[in-house]
Amino acid sequence: MFMSFFASIRWQDIIDILLNSYILFRLYVLFRETYVFRVLTGLALLWIFQRIAVFFGLILTSWVLQGITAVAALIIIIVFRNEIRSVLQAKNLKAILWGFPQKIVPTTIQIIVDSVNALSKRHTGALIVLPAKEDLKDMVHSGIPLRGLVSKEMLTSIFWGDNPVHDGAAIIEGDRIAEVGVILPLSYRSDLPSHYGTRHRAAFGLAETTDALIVIVSEETGKVLVAKDSNIEEIQGDTDLIKILQEHMGVYEEENGYQKKENFKISIAAIVSVFFITGMWFSFSKGLDSLITLEIPAEYTKRDPRFEIVNASVHTVRLDIAGSGALIKSIQPDQVQVKLDLGNAVVGQNIFSITQENITLPPGIFLRKVVPSVIEVTLDETIKREIPVQIDWVGELPKGLVLSEIFFDPEKIEVIGGKRILENLSTIYTEKVHLESIKTSGTMFANLALTPAALKIAPGSKDKIRIAYVIKPRIE
């Protein structure tokens, strides 16, 4: 059963699923972590609840939910027009179809490095202490607690010249600035270079007595140095500083870990999209098979203009079609057509078989039966012919009168119609003309009655007959 089920899936169905899965996945990538996505999710849940309400026959609930979902699309476009516009105004199509908007979350290390660079450029002296395992409480004093999140703006403003705490050091614990304005112990080593000032000595003093790492920005030169474990070294570039900080803080996998988490989320989203769309596809195409019968008029194409159809064995064709309930309900009248090609038809009787090729059905709808399977169509060549007219009198003349003579115009009419019909037609009659009202001679008009209805009066010919009649008394 499973083999036949999978065998019935066409390559078009696979493309259908993949295409819609990708569209859903792109919607997630472009609008994730925005209000748009959350609202869309909420609407999807509303729609599901509405279907459940319909299933259980909850009339009021389904009516309310149906009303909300009906206007939801409009609400989304109006309320989230800015978010939608920012996505659609992306620099290039690639960004919409393929790009992954990166959420850049700078790490603590990156913030410290950026801050140090900024301070170095401005020759702003700074001391940044990063403790390790040892507690610094006994070694430092006069610190002012801050407990603020590390940010570039915060760090650069702490060491700004007019800031009261700029002379001290800032202690960073984790991702927070724990204390500012901290006084560090000075080193009394005599072998330090002479150009090292108080700042350097303070850093060195803490480094030689604890396992902390101190970053120094020289006010005079703008150079960046790092002091740790009785060593002090000058930093040449960001990479060196990042490496030293990573080693000290043990956060090698921090950035890589974040990226891996993001990739994992995207992969899950892609898989969920495929499963969701596949489920929807099955519910549309395979679930709840419905069978209905439609009466469709037969259409004829490519008829030679010289010929006309004088007779057809049937005018409508009965089609038994099947498909999922949702698709069957949504069929529009113009989506189902029966067309017969008269390109090769000849004058006289033509027999056409109605097959799958003659029938147009919407995708997902299948043909089960056609009745009748054959149509006979009679074609005839169109000609023009002049045919005599006769008045069709009915009723009874008043007693004692005879209608002795009539003169009518036109006496002949040019008629257009099928050759087979016109060749055998010798008279065109008027509509019934009643005698009861005729008492004296006079004139009247009568319309023509063209039979069969396929006949037409040629352009330029009159379609009304003027009748002049003569009434005489009857000779008894």
Next chain:
Amino acid sequence: MVRRYRFYIFLFVLLYANLFFVHRTFSQNHQNSVADTVQNSPILDHAVMCEEVTDKDPINPAVVFSIKIGKVSCFSVFDPVPEKTFVYHKWFHKDNPSTNKRLTVQPPRWATYSSIQLRETDKGPWRVEISDRKGNLLHILRFSITD
């Protein structure tokens, strides 16, 4: 140059003259044949539909007749009648042939008529086609049978 081609010119003139005279002869013969036919056929002087014929006179000629009268006649007068011959009165009801009457006419002048008995199913439009012995249509009379 004319002297060189005079033989061919003569041949051309001969050919053309031959064609011309042959055509004239053919036309003449054809016209003679038609004239001959026309001359021998009776000429229809007048014809009417009427309720009955009494003493060779049509009574109550009309184009509409009531079914109640029971009968209708087609009266036709031929003048002249070159030789004894016969004519046809072909009756059609709603374009369907109903009956065909063969009537003898004799020189010099002859009146004749044909009649049909009317039934309830005979209501509707009729026509009578008058033709000669060879089937040439001489006249059509159209009428209706009503209530």
